[in-house]
Amino acid sequence: MALIKLRNLSKTYDLGEVKVHALKEVSIDIKEGEFVALIGPSGSGKSTLMNTLGCLDRPTTGSYCLADEEVADLNADKLAQVRNQRIGFVFQNFNLLARTTALENVEVPLLYNPACPRRERKSRAAEFLKRVGLGERMDHKPNQLSGGQQQRVAIARALVNRPPILLCDEPTGNLDSRTSREIMELFAKLNGIEGLTVILVTHDLDVARRANRALVLIDGKVLVDTTDFNRAAEALHRRALTDDDDSATGEQASSE
Amino acid sequence: MDLLDLLVISLRTLGKNKLRSGLTVLGVVIGIASVTTMVSLGQSASQLIQDQFQNLGSNVIIVLPSASQSGGVRSGTVMTLTEADAFAIVDECPSVLAVSPFIGTAGQVIGGNVNWKPDQMLGVGPDYPIVRKASLSAGAFFTQREITAASKVCVIGYTVARQLFPDVDPVGQQVRVKNLPFTVIGVLERKGANMVGQDQDNILLMPYTTVRKRLQNSAFSNIDLIFVSARSEAVSTRAEEEIKALLNERHRTPPGEKPDFEVRNTAEVAGVMTAIMGGLAAMLTGIAAISLVVGGVGIMNIMLVSVTERTREIGVRMALGARPRDILRQFLVESVVLSSIGGAIGIALGVGIYAGIIALLNAILPTTKWSFQVSIPAAIIALLFSAAVGIFFGYYPARRASRLDPIEALRAD
Numbered sequence: 257m258a259l260i261k262l263r264n265l266s267k268t269y270d271l272g273e274v275k276v277h278a279l280k281e282v283s284i285d286i287k288e289g290e291f292v293a294l295i296g297p298s299g300s301g302k303s304t305l306m307n308t309l310g311c312l313d314r315p316t317t318g319s320y321c322l323a324d325e326e327v328a329d330l331n332a333d334k335l336a337q338v339r340n341q342r343i344g345f346v347f348q349n350f351n352l353l354a355r356t357t358a359l360e361n362v363e364v365p366l367l368y369n370p371a372c373p374r375r376e377r378k379s380r381a382a383e384f385l386k387r388v389g390l391g392e393r394m395d396h397k398p399n400q401l402s403g404g405q406q407q408r409v410a411i412a413r414a415l416v417n418r419p420p421i422l423l424c425d426e427p428t429g430n431l432d433s434r435t436s437r438e439i440m441e442l443f444a445k446l447n448g449i450e451g452l453t454v455i456l457v458t459h460d461l462d463v464a465r466r467a468n469r470a471l472v473l474i475d476g477k478v479l480v481d482t483t484d485f486n487r488a489a490e491a492l493h494r495r496a497l498t499d500d501d502d503s504a505t506g507e508q509a510s511s512e
Numbered sequence: 513m514d515l516l517d518l519l520v521i522s523l524r525t526l527g528k529n530k531l532r533s534g535l536t537v538l539g540v541v542i543g544i545a546s547v548t549t550m551v552s553l554g555q556s557a558s559q560l561i562q563d564q565f566q567n568l569g570s571n572v573i574i575v576l577p578s579a580s581q582s583g584g585v586r587s588g589t590v591m592t593l594t595e596a597d598a599f600a601i602v603d604e605c606p607s608v609l610a611v612s613p614f615i616g617t618a619g620q621v622i623g624g625n626v627n628w629k630p631d632q633m634l635g636v637g638p639d640y641p642i643v644r645k646a647s648l649s650a651g652a653f654f655t656q657r658e659i660t661a662a663s664k665v666c667v668i669g670y671t672v673a674r675q676l677f678p679d680v681d682p683v684g685q686q687v688r689v690k691n692l693p694f695t696v697i698g699v700l701e702r703k704g705a706n707m708v709g710q711d712q713d714n715i716l717l718m719p720y721t722t723v724r725k726r727l728q729n730s731a732f733s734n735i736d737l738i739f740v741s742a743r744s745e746a747v748s749t750r751a752e753e754e755i756k757a758l759l760n761e762r763h764r765t766p767p768g769e770k771p772d773f774e775v776r777n778t779a780e781v782a783g784v785m786t787a788i789m790g791g792l793a794a795m796l797t798g799i800a801a802i803s804l805v806v807g808g809v810g811i812m813n814i815m816l817v818s819v820t821e822r823t824r825e826i827g828v829r830m831a832l833g834a835r836p837r838d839i840l841r842q843f844l845v846e847s848v849v850l851s852s853i854g855g856a857i858g859i860a861l862g863v864g865i866y867a868g869i870i871a872l873l874n875a876i877l878p879t880t881k882w883s884f885q886v887s888i889p890a891a892i893i894a895l896l897f898s899a900a901v902g903i904f905f906g907y908y909p910a911r912r913a914s915r916l917d918p919i920e921a922l923r924a925d
Contacts, residue, residue, distance in 0.1 A: 312831060313919055332835065333836075336830065336834060336835040336838075337835075339831060339832065339833050341833070345832070351824070351827075351828045353828065354825075355528050365833055367517055368829075368834050368835070369833065370513075374516075374517070413832070417833070
């Protein structure tokens with residue numbers, strides 16, 4: 257049974273004079289425990305798909321079932337609850353609260369989880385910080401941490417409510433290659449050992465290769481759905497060539 | 513996420529921007545401080561007026577002669593009141609408790625080797641202590657016997673006693689008034705100054721008969737004023753009516769003519785004075801309240817800036833599971849905490865300023881006694897009011913924050 261089920265999902269932005277079709281009739285299934293990479297050039301609709309999967313945005317048409325629950329039917333409060341307990345977000349720019357300690361940052365999702373009593377918050381946040389290897393730096397503020405450490409804090413924060421899904425938006429975009437590898441290894445471990453469903457959004461094929469399945473998104477459509485990353489690479493390469501021919505950017509290509 | 517969490521978060525956030533938070537609450541601090549000062553000063557002033565009228569006597573009604581007019585010719589103020597009028601009032605008016613005739617005189621008093629001029633030298637009746645609510649610190653007041661005999665006795669105020677007899681007990685001492693020897697038989701309790709700063713203890717009291725017969729050498733029974741004490745404040749208006757009716761009858765005032773006397777009710781005057789002071793205080797408080805509104809607008813302004821600045825934080829919180837109402841509450845609590853802190857500081861500052869002004873007034877006007885009274889309910893109301901300012905002016909920014917689109921908010925820089 258699929259944990260995530262998208263059927264003919266479209267997202268259209270109405271900009272007045274033009275309508276931008278960011279996603280066109282996307283249908284995918286993601287099973288529990290998968291490690292999926294969403295690959296595509298900028299403007300391909302990756303971010304829109306990511307926001308929709310993360311319940312930050314609603315589809316214009318089509319259906320999104322998360323664990324057999326139709327997300328389009330949920331109100332704002334229910335969506336917030338889904339984001340709080342079912343999905344963990346990891347962002348490219350970490351998005352930690354400034355001038356707030358690592359521990360307090362990890363505590364934030366627990367504040368919005370009524371199932372976590374106040375007295376357990378600190379110990380639980382500390383436990384997750386230890387799991388990402390930052391047990392020694394709980395009282396450090398983001399500006400006292402390296403990029404890799406900040407991303408680890410963000411990952412601890414994403415995990416602290418024990419969600420089944422981890423949504424990572426270009427998580428290594430701001431990191432050097434060595435730190436990137438460490439972070440990707442952490443994701444692989446979370447997927448392999450803990451059975452977490454990891455959805456990774458990236459434009460970088462090398463990063464994507466750590467996943468088990470690739471979804472290549474171009475012009476708002478899933479062009480390739482494969483476990484063979486060479487096929488994904490080919491599709492992206494072909495796309496890059498046509499782009500050069502048209503000398504058109506991704507944004508323009510996806511608008512009508 | 514309950515109120516405690518919200519309080520902790522808002523205090524932490526405000527603590528990160530101490531200077532800005534401080535400057536933001538300044539408006540509320542000034543507003544609440546001025547309201548507190550004004551309300552307290554108003555209370556002290558009202559208290560002062562009440563004390564003064566209490567000092568004057570209990571439920572005092574003053575009967576005084578007025579310019580009589582006949583055939584259109586004003587014949588000036590004439591002595592139309594007699595001691596018989598005074599006795600009639602106390603005998604025939606059921607709402608009257610006591611009366612005292614009143615004859616004013618002036619002069620020097622010599623005691624030992626000191627020559628002193630009391631502000632007031634009065635001839636009064638034996639019920640003067642009841643009427644003027646005066647008590648004695650030593651000795652006794654003169655009685656009907658001394659009145660009848662026109663005895664050369666006197667009762668002196670605290671100031672006179674201190675001036676003439678700094679070292680000895682004044683009771684039993686001899687003083688000379690207009691070359692007549694008087695025996696001091698009592699000393700009045702200290703009263704302090706009245707509203708206009710006049711020392712009420714610089715006084716010498718004699719039987720009114722003595723003043724008339726021995727000092728003024730008069731054969732008539734006219735008196736300057738009659739002091740009347742009503743049985744209670746409630747019946748003071750009725751007492752006034754009874755006196756007017758009685759004296760109109762006694763003086764045979766023709767119907768339609770103005771009577772040759774006037775009746776003044778101090779309770780009414782006190783009421784008017786208190787009302788004026790109350791109105792004045794209310795007006796000043798109103799002006800002070802305007803500064804509170806300005807302070808509230810300041811909070812709203814900074815909260816709006818804060819929402820814009822922290823758009824990304826709002827987006828992150830929403831992505832991590834904050835509901836719109838959680839964001840609304842967070843910002844609302846923040847502005848309420850801000851304004852309540854301002855309110856608390858304002859109350860403290862206001863009480864401080866008020867204490868300073870009271871001290872200053874008492875120093876400049878040593879004869880008046882301004883009381884310092886901090887009203888706890890008023891302080892609580894001020895604090896609640898400042899919290900209300902926070903809710904009122906914080907709601908719009910908080911609502912704006914809660915309505916942000918999480919995706920847009922996450923993209924903000």
